[in-house]
Every structure is written in C-alpha cells, then in structure tokens.
Amino acid sequence: MVSLQHVDKHFGDLHVLRDINLDIPAGQVVVLLGPSGSGKSTLCRTINRLEPIDSGEIYLDGHLLPEEGRDLAALRAEVGMVFQSFNLFAHKTILENVTLAPIKVRKKSKAQAEAKAMELLERVGVAAQRDKYPAQLSGGQQQRVAIARSLAMEPRVMLFDEPTSALDPEMVNEVLDVMVSLAHEGMTMVVVTHEMGFARKAADRVIFMADGAIVEDADPDTFFTSPDSDRARDFLSKIL
Numbered sequence: 309m310v311s312l313q314h315v316d317k318h319f320g321d322l323h324v325l326r327d328i329n330l331d332i333p334a335g336q337v338v339v340l341l342g343p344s345g346s347g348k349s350t351l352c353r354t355i356n357r358l359e360p361i362d363s364g365e366i367y368l369d370g371h372l373l374p375e376e377g378r379d380l381a382a383l384r385a386e387v388g389m390v391f392q393s394f395n396l397f398a399h400k401t402i403l404e405n406v407t408l409a410p411i412k413v414r415k416k417s418k419a420q421a422e423a424k425a426m427e428l429l430e431r432v433g434v435a436a437q438r439d440k441y442p443a444q445l446s447g448g449q450q451q452r453v454a455i456a457r458s459l460a461m462e463p464r465v466m467l468f469d470e471p472t473s474a475l476d477p478e479m480v481n482e483v484l485d486v487m488v489s490l491a492h493e494g495m496t497m498v499v500v501t502h503e504m505g506f507a508r509k510a511a512d513r514v515i516f517m518a519d520g521a522i523v524e525d526a527d528p529d530t531f532f533t534s535p536d537s538d539r540a541r542d543f544l545s546k547i548l
C-alpha cells in the first residue's frame with residue numbers, strides 16, 4: 309500500500325532521513341518509535357509529500373507519487389493525517405469540519421456528505437456535538453472529530469503523528485480506542501506514539517528510528533522483549 313525506496317532528505321546540513329526503505333502492505337498497522345528528533349514526523353510527512361525529498365521514490369498503492377501537480381493532489385487525498393494539534397477549522401461547526409473536504413474535493417452532494425459525516429461522528433462518539441464549534445469541545449472530542457474528518461475522505465492509509473500527546477491524560481484512551489477499532493477494521497496505519505499500550509494492542513509491526521535511519525523493524529513482541537540494538541534498549545529503558 310505504501311512503499312518508500314531509498315528515501316533521503318536533508319534539512320540544510322542535517323541528514324534527517326537516511327536511505328529509508330519501507331514496504332507497508334494493506335491493512336498493516338505500523339507503530340513508528342524513536343527518540344525525539346529521530347525523523348519520525350518528517351517520515352510521516354514525506355509519505356504524502358508534505359515534505360519534499362532529496363532522492364528516492366514513494367509509491368502509494370503501486371502509483372509513484374509525483375512531486376507536484378494534479379496527480380499528487382489526487383494521491384494525497386488517499387492519505388489521511390492526524391496531528392498532535394487538532395487543526396480543526398475554528399469558525400466551522402463540527403459537522404461542517406467533516407463535510408467540507410468531501411464536498412469540495414470529492415464533489416459529494418451536501419446531503420451525501422452529511423449522511424456520511426454523521427455516521428462517522430457516531431462512530432467516534434461525538435455526533436451530539438454536530439452543531440458546536442471546535443472550541444466548545446474537549447481536546448479528546450476535538451481529536452476524535454479530526455479522525456472522523458480524515459475518514460470522511462475515505463483514505464486508503466491513515467497517518468497519526470503523536471495524536472494523543474497534547475491531550476489531558478484522562479482523554480488519551482477515548483482517542484486510542486477509536487484508533488484501535490480502526491486498526492481492527494483493517495485500516496492501513498502508520499502511528500507515531502509514545503503509548504506503548506497501543507503498540508502492544510494494535511501494532512502488527514514496530515519500526516524504530518534513530519538519527520534518521522530505520523534501526524529496527526520487528527513485531528511488537530520481539531521489539532519490546534528483545535530489541536537488537538543498544539539504541540532501542542536505551543530508548544525502551546527510558547519510556548517503559
């Protein structure tokens with residue numbers, strides 16, 4: 309579903325992605341771990357080409373992602389992304405937040421888009437908030453709306469970059485529960501998170517990065533019980 313081949317990227321002198329090779333089959337849930345600054349966010353952002361790369365190729369469902377233009381926009385619409393900050397449109401209602409892109413980009417009718425949006429808002433447990441504005445919701449509710457908004461585009465892949473890091477602790481699980489159910493329904497997912505409970509419960513695969521390179525690629529059991537590298541052991545000793 310997603311394939312990165314020999315992806316390299318610098319920010320000035322900083323070699324932020326080093327020869328990244330990664331194939332993610334459809335339905336796989338990948339948890340991306342690594343110390344702060346190791347390149348996790350940059351890698352997520354390159355997957356839908358929010359970040360230009362210096363060299364290498366990125367394929368989405370077998371299609372080479374072009375560097376720009378209409379084809380890029382079309383392919384990018386297949387990749388949903390949820391960030392740490394919720395990024396909802398502050399001056400739009402919850403329902404409008406979820407229907408906007410399907411109407412504009414997918415050319416759905418308002419009625420169609422609203423029906424789908426309500427189904428998704430039900431699913432993430434915030435349907436009753438449909439006519440409120442983002443600021444009237446809790447952080448956990450806003451993040452669930454952000455997930456519903458991404459899903460409304462019917463993406464093939466979902467990227468999550470520390471989706472619960474900005475939340476109060478009591479709201480973390482309500483967001484993780486939505487992600488776990490999405491994982492169990494077969495969504496292809498790449499998730500950057502410090503929530504090891506999620507990794508153990510939902511991940512098919514753990515990728516550990518350090519200094520812009522993939523250092524380990526293992527199933528969660530293997531990674532958590534017997535990591536190969538000193539870097540990973542050191543990382544785990546700090547977070548577990």
Ligand code: ADP
Nearest residue numbers: 319322324342343344345346347348349350351
């Ligand atoms: P992570 O998400 O693993 O914490 P990032 O991908 O955000 O790491 O960042 C990797 C490295 O690239 C860090 O050293 C960071 O400071 C640097 N970096 C990230 N974005 C930029 C940017 N736009 N310009 C310059 N350096 C950046």
Ligand code: MG
Nearest residue numbers: 348349350469
């Ligand atoms: Mg990051």
